Amino acid sequence: MLTRSVRSSLALLALAATVACSSPPAAPPPTGGGKKVDPVTASVLMGKVTFTGIAPAPEPIRMAAADPNCTEGAGPNPLSDAVLITDGGLQNVFVYVKQGLDPAYSFDVPTKAVEIDQHGCMYTPRVLGVRAGQPIQVVNNDNTMHNVHSLPASNRELNQSTPARGTTATQTFTMPEVMVRFKCDVHSWMTAWVGVVAHPFFAVTSADGVYEIKGLPPGTYTIEAWHEKFGTKTSQVTIGEHTTQTLSFVFNPS
């Protein structure tokens, strides 16, 4: 009797562990209708994202207190890189085509993984975009332990260790989702944001706040700019054939 109940308990535990560790069936990435962008008519959308007003002071990170191994390369007083502004240009803004793209278009999904680096106990880059169905590989380049914990709303959550330098964790989001937060629970300040989109028309602003989206077919689009602290701004833009269109965004402290 006892043996039977022990067996039942073990079976239940094994079932629970299996459910916990197995992946739910993945939704296929959007396929579209097979239409391809004509490179002759494709245009470029570019612009600058600026910040006006008084920028919040960067928050200090108590890195050494949490993990002495992290201070390598981080300097004595590491600061958060959540808000980076150079000459008014706002870095790490994710700009993408939110609406207006003809659903008949199809885009091949790159098989090469986009890489995120865990270095100096920070995620680099902090903000990036990937295609739905494209793998993301997180690499530990530190002499300490990290975990990779993604917090999507529509996709599958991941919590995997990268316990030593050189170890990796790979995740593929099958559903478009803007944005997905990545954190490391070992080092609470480590954050990355990934914009998962169904098409290749996205960009992240550089240090001077500039972005560029290439290969956009003519049309009228809703463009959204997202920043982790300042929220989102949207704007309508009409793109002609083989042109370079400019669209800028301005964020402020509110």
Next chain:
Amino acid sequence: MAADWLHRYTRVLVAATLLLIAAGGMVTSTNSGLSVPDWPTTYGYSMFSFPLGKMVGGIFYEHGHRLIASTVGMLTVGLVLFLWRVEPRRWLRRLGWCALGAVVAQGVLGGLTVLFLLPDAISISHAALAQIFFCLTISIALFTSRTWRVPRIAPIDDAGLRRSFVVLAALVYAQILLGATMRHTGGGLAIPDFPLSYGHLIPPFWNVPIALHFAHRVGALTVTVLVLMNVTAIWRRYRDHVELMRPAGILLLAVGAQVTLGALVVLTGKQPIVNTLHVATGAVVLGTSLLLALRIWRVRFEARGAAEVWRFDVEPRAVALQKPVVR
């Protein structure tokens, strides 16, 4: 005497369990629950071979919690063996087995909540069972104490106080469950001001987190009023009963500290140490309420199983001399 050593051992277990609850509170307060993604291993290491030098950041809290939990688990196994070896009361030996079952279930819940990425239901169950286990250890410590076995003065027989302390203990537990639900569903700052709620006595708008948070505040007020009433009753009627007066004083202090800490949790924006102290003090309020309830109910225990109680460590002749008179 073995019985006294058994009691000392149970007190160590109670202290270790309170430390474990505080360590668990620290895991939640620092959002470190998933800093060790695997279970029962830690980054592939077995529980006890994980290098101390690698206990950094969130791993320090999560793995530390696991180590303390393992210690409490082993202490509970030791308790069962100790009870089996020296304790003649069968029901008390069975209570030891219940404690062991609870601590094993608690360990499994802790593991599952990690593997399932902290689902609210499992995390809240983990918090709820922790308090049940703490109550079991306190009960066993009380039942093995000399003051329980051989009271210096006759235990009280007060039906009204018995009822009100059962209500108090149940209400405190419900309040802790409410707090755990609020905590694990992210409602700790759903009402960001204190003592008012969005500048009003009653929140001007509602959603589930606000409702949970406000219910927790109302629960705190109710528990505080009930504690004041019950402690006053003990102070008025049983001032000569040290075994009641002492824990009643502790209960009063703990409730005062708990309300203050609750306010500070909001005002400091959930500062981890304040948050953790609030969790641990909640356990102290529950444990003290239960202890008082059991002491007030002692006369009924005696009526149901007096012979077994007295056979424990008192000679028959001494029983006749020491057996308390029931009012």
